[in-house]
Amino acid sequence: MVKYADVEAGGxxxxxxxxxxxxxxxxxxxxxxxxNVIHWNERIARAVGLPDVIxxxxxxxxxxxxxxxxxxxxxxxxxxxxxxxxxxxxxxDDDGFVSIEVTGTIEEKLDDNRVAVALTARSGGAKVLxxxxxxxxxx
Amino acid sequence: MAVSxxxxxxxxxxxxxxxxxxxxxxxxxDAIGDPNPVYRDRDAATAAGYPDVIAPPTFPIVVTMxxxxxxxxxxxLGINYALVVHGEQRFSYAxxxxxxxxxxxQSTIETIKTLGRNVVMTTRTEVRTVAGEQVCTxxxxxxxxxxAGEAE
Numbered sequence: 001m002v003k004y005a006d007v008e009a010g011g012x013x014x015x016x017x018x019x020x021x022x023x024x025x026x027x028x029x030x031x032x033x034x035x036n037v038i039h040w041n042e043r044i045a046r047a048v049g050l051p052d053v054i055x056x057x058x059x060x061x062x063x064x065x066x067x068x069x070x071x072x073x074x075x076x077x078x079x080x081x082x083x084x085x086x087x088x089x090x091x092x093d094d095d096g097f098v099s100i101e102v103t104g105t106i107e108e109k110l111d112d113n114r115v116a117v118a119l120t121a122r123s124g125g126a127k128v129l130x131x132x133x134x135x136x137x138x139x
Numbered sequence: 140m141a142v143s144x145x146x147x148x149x150x151x152x153x154x155x156x157x158x159x160x161x162x163x164x165x166x167x168x169d170a171i172g173d174p175n176p177v178y179r180d181r182d183a184a185t186a187a188g189y190p191d192v193i194a195p196p197t198f199p200i201v202v203t204m205x206x207x208x209x210x211x212x213x214x215x216l217g218i219n220y221a222l223v224v225h226g227e228q229r230f231s232y233a234x235x236x237x238x239x240x241x242x243x244x245q246s247t248i249e250t251i252k253t254l255g256r257n258v259v260m261t262t263r264t265e266v267r268t269v270a271g272e273q274v275c276t277x278x279x280x281x282x283x284x285x286x287a288g289e290a291e
Contacts, residue, residue: 018172019172024170024172027169027170028170028171030166030170031163031166031167031169031170031171031201032167032170032200032201032204033201033204033205034200034204036220036221036223037221038221038224044221048221048222048284049284049285056225057224057225057228058197058200058225058228059171061197061228062171062173062195062196062197063171063172065195065196065197066171066172066173066175066195069175069195069196070175074187075175075177075178075193075195075196075235076177076187076188076189076193076234076235078196078232078235079231079232080229080230080231080232081196081197081229081230081232082227082228082229082230082278083227083228083229084226084227085224085225085226085227085228088224131227
């Protein structure tokens, strides 16, 4: 488990990559209750001007959350978490998957053993999360 | 159809009480592909200092979307959901949601703005236990693409 005393502002978290395929989006529709057609129907996704079916923004945000909680060690230690969805994660209907690549940097050390982590996520060559920041309390 | 800016500042009724269950938390953790045992195994959660399994940080969206969905679905607001994309999302946590919590969510539309041809709406949703304990606050920015200027 990472300790507050061991981190410094500017330090980088190890990058991680998370796969996403259509099945993940179908499962996420059911688990979250968000059945917006753009997450499972390419005919309608294209009709409304999207390149293809896109992942729920909240699915991508969940990957970024996991990135931070895996690093911090305690998923309940997060006190703030915000993201900006800057581009969609496009998920084609094929037998493979697309990757969401997440990187993080220690932005600042705060009082009360809290640490702010600046996050970026990329997929298909585009930045899909920007201005993203999590605050976690470390032991 | 144009979005009604009269809805800015409006607070919607709190949702019916929602009981957070272990099964739903595990289903959500599976859907996001996160294998962390504190989302599934009560012993792992208690070893980590929690009274029961906890929910992933983005789980509150299950509750808050039901509340903000009330606002989005209000025919008077005039949103076309197929044109809506999620612009920004932020959570502020007092503690993680956990199995056994019975919570309500209450949404307020904070702002409705036109940005080019897009309509940008921000909402704040408070998640509280039925006993009145504040658990988290969710802030959402939703963008309806390309409809501004229609039928006005």
